[in-house]
Amino acid sequence: MDEITKLTKKLQREIALNRDFVSQEEVVLLSFVHTWQQLEWLGKRFFPRFGLSDAQFNVLMILWDYRETGMRQHELASILMVNRASIGGVIDRMEKQQWVRRQRDPVDRRSNYVHITPAGIALLEKVRPVYYALFPDAFAHLNSNQQQDLLKLLERFRQGILPINKRLKEGNHEPS
Amino acid sequence: MDEITKLTKKLQREIALNRDFVSQEEVVLLSFVHTWQQLEWLGKRFFPRFGLSDAQFNVLMILWDYRETGMRQHELASILMVNRASIGGVIDRMEKQQWVRRQRDPVDRRSNYVHITPAGIALLEKVRPVYYALFPDAFAHLNSNQQQDLLKLLERFRQGILPINKRLKEGNHEPS
DNA sequence: CATTTATAATACACTTGTATATTATATTTT
DNA sequence: AAAATATAATATACAAGTGTATTATAAATG
Incomplete structure (x- = not known):
């Protein structure tokens, strides 16, 4: 079983998905959302301590x-x-x-x-x-090159989302 | 100017950061958060249409x-x-x-x-x-290999966040 | 068996987000 | 110059998130 299959199955377990992913795109999206939720959880409990x-x-x-x-x-x-x-x-x-x-x-x-x-x-x-001081731990599993790769891929992801958001923004204005 | 420097400056403009990043880790983190905000914006306006x-x-x-x-x-x-x-x-x-x-x-x-x-x-x-139907556009700038790379890097990022969250969770219980 | 402890849902007060309407002020147009 | 339009902040009603307390029920323990 290759690494991607393993990662996919691991994610499937972590988000308790009771079905197959419909596409690789959905795997990536749900992985991104899941990662955000972990980070949001961190922020929601870290800052109130101050x-x-x-x-x-x-x-x-x-x-x-x-x-x-x-x-x-x-x-x-x-x-x-x-x-x-x-x-x-x-x-x-x-x-x-x-x-x-x-x-x-x-x-x-x-x-x-x-x-x-x-x-x-x-x-x-x-x-x-x-x-x-949280940063070294948060990025402990990403070396400098991997951080740069992640940066590039996030930028490319944003480039895909941006035009969708533009369409949604324009769609808010009903024809007059 | 190399690609990473360009991406960093672009991000700096996009989030109106009026200072230098303190580390590459901060660049990656703020890029991740910025990407999430774009995606969240999408969801907040897409679903209410239904x-x-x-x-x-x-x-x-x-x-x-x-x-x-x-x-x-x-x-x-x-x-x-x-x-x-x-x-x-x-x-x-x-x-x-x-x-x-x-x-x-x-x-x-x-x-x-x-x-x-x-x-x-x-x-x-x-x-x-x-x-x-939004997926093809959202991932238009990421080919299959890049999607798999992103998947791997997000997993590694989560592996860094997880132990922090565990510590925060345990820290909630005051000594009795 | 009775009592304590743990858990699931809910109620409450609060923060942060949404959309929309209103008011004050700027800007543009006629 | 006057009128129309746009913009910044605020008010309101609501959705969804937080933590904490309460109630009903289950599970563990003396």
Whole structure:
């Protein structure tokens, strides 16, 4: 039995699939989703140990990145690929904790600039090293070349998904 | 400039990263997360066109897979890697639509067996072919060998994440 | 056999996501 | 300049995820 067959059967067991895969493409897709679920599980349990959610950690990372200028809410939403309404609530709760602050843009008064605060920076600087310390274990079974291969293949996968998403986006507009 | 450098810079632009990556591992991780976000975006907009959510589609797929026997709620939660409480609400809403039905297990009266109904099967048989029809486009840039490479690399990635998750799980139990 | 412990489902409060409507402000068009 | 259109943030209702507590039942133990 070759390696791919073994991997396929292993995945089949792990996701309790009670049938054959319909194609190799489905194997890859379900393997990708299964891998994401493992990673998501990690994030959902890791960050709350520091009193924040995974979504809040991501916001802190981005706002630290843009600590000189701050960032508008809709830009945050766009980067995180979430709805604009959703980021509002996250910022609300983080503002209550005083990890971020909102500041009206004087040039475009519709916009808020969101800034990370000293308290936010302090929290991030506590969490971030522990977060980065997970990386060696997470990538223990992938050497540098394999990491680069994975990078290339993920990029190719995205290139396939992108046009589908474009079609779905356009399809949202009914003909007028 | 070599291919990896190009891919790295492209990713940096796509996720609006305003700094250098701290390591190749971080590049791979953020590429993986970014790819997931694209795929999630797809699912969040595709399935509602058929009147269901992506979570509900996954439940229908699993229950069809186990249509002979049905499946207990906690098994569903385990396969989908979500909290048991969470699957209850999903089943509630699907039961209202009469896509699934609950049946008390006479042997273990704590358990519900959840079954897909004829209406659920009818819905799934409408959605599934359209869903599978996305695959050729999604994998258009990955030939069979590349798909197999991706499969192997994802498996290796999971092998790194698994022990971290085990540690996090054990860490939940305070010493008594 | 009675009691303790474990498990399945559910209820509750909360966070984060969705879509859509509203309000304030900018921008474009006439 | 005035009117129409677009955009940023927010409000609302809902779906689905989290953890924790409760209840019913099963399994293990004294």
